[in-house]
Amino acid sequence: MTPPPATLPSAPLTVAAVQAEPVPGDVAGNAAAAARLVARAADAGARIAVLPELFLTAYHPPTLAADPAGTDVVAAGDRTVDDPRLAPLSAAAVAGGISVVIGAAVRHPDGRRTISSLVVDRRGNVRAGYDKQQLWGDERELFVPGTRGATLLVDGWRLGLGICYDGCFPEHGRAAAADGAHGYLCPSGYVVGSEHRRDLYYAARALDNTMYVVFANSVGGTDPWRFNGGAAVHDPEGRTLARGADTGEEVLVVTLDPAQLAATRAAHSMLLDRLPDQGPTRLSLLG
Template sequence: MTPPAPLPEHSLTVAAVQAEPVPGDVAGNAATAARLVDRAADAGARIAVLPELFLPAYHPPTLAADPTGTDVAAAEDDRVDDARLDPLRRAAWDGGTTVVVGAAVRHPDGRRTISSLVFDPSGTVRSAYDKQHVWGGERELFDAGRRGATLLVGDWRLGLGICYDGCFPEHGRAAAADGAHGYLCPSGYLAGSEHRRDLYYAARALDNTMYVVFANAVGGADPWRFNGGAAVYDPEGRPLARGADAGEEVLVATLEPGALAATRAAHTMLADRLPDQGLPRTALRG
């Protein structure tokens, strides 16, 4: 059995952002992100989550043609020092906001990853998590991440995932097993994927009785046109806030310890989970 994780004592207001970045324009997209983070902070959000690869834009032709211009460099301690990100750094500082935003990161050992940068309210920027499940043609451009990560904001533990990671129940469960109260997923879902977009992250919430914050890109030109639908899900998988399939939005919701506690008291999957998940198995002939 998984031991129960201590619950937070205080509520946490979060923002899930959907917006359209410009392919290859890291500085311009950082300025756009800063504007959206200002909106989130004005609405009371202490943490804002923006889409996958938002800083360079999720546009594989541009990411392939200009890796130097689209990547940011991480140091050995995972810190990122890039002047193009200064507007977003200032927005995090001014708003007292923790920002999670997608980037293409070049590591000291030469690896290139789809990553989440975390801007803390002091202005420090770190490459916090590298996407572990790379999808389709991403494998031609990026290396897979090697480990999970949990972000601490106040007394909340928030697991980090990126897009395709959320399609794997085990990924969200690993975050929950580490004590996560929520799961933050910058993503890039293409037009036509609305059913899966709306199913996966609600399921990860209910699977693990934790909040899920899902951010997604919008706009772009086919075949790289994205479908919005950013959302914050409660621990039973119900949307507290959901964006439209098009248009820029900053969706703000408050995560409540009482709702988390009540859901986990009523739905005890985390405590009741078997360590071997039904192994060994018996084969029956029909």
């Protein structure tokens, strides 16, 4: 794996990590709620907002299984999405001059169904930006995994895209860093009882790769799909700059600093020092 590009952003970037409770199956209503949250983030100065995994449908497998036609958004061959239910969200992006990353169930022209992050740009255009590669448990019964990573470019910042379980794999964050990512955006759906892992994985991905991590999560719902909030932004040393409560709606707005990114990477040069591999064989020892 080659070292990442040395170029760093020239200016800070203000981001928003969102936690909120969507309504199962109500794509239009959840898009309207997202538009309200995006406007709130833009009013606070954010240039990009990250909302939870499957926010447009809610992470509710029974609903996703019962009504795929009603819960999916359809992507064209070029991955563009034209769905009138998303009009309020596009309008909020245009009005606020803000980019949006939001979770959705996406149907592709070849029939594949993926857990994806939609990217809404500042012109209101919607694309299926990234398809989740690491599916968790019963997700495999409803969806197929994505086959490639993705990097979003915003104001000179390179932002790797992951979704929930992707971030549990060090290799996924490292692949983003190897592509030159300065940050890693992870819409997620962590349930009550998983707080320890929620708080550990994404801070670790930040430190592993000396990059910022923006983690969004749902709240509310009913067991076994009751979510625990804790949206957060971590700095390149894995320190938490902001964290939401375990309950309630929040929009966390944090400014990412290229000077801190540069200083961290100068002091902690893991990305440059890592070996191309750990050797062709391992030595077995007897104790």
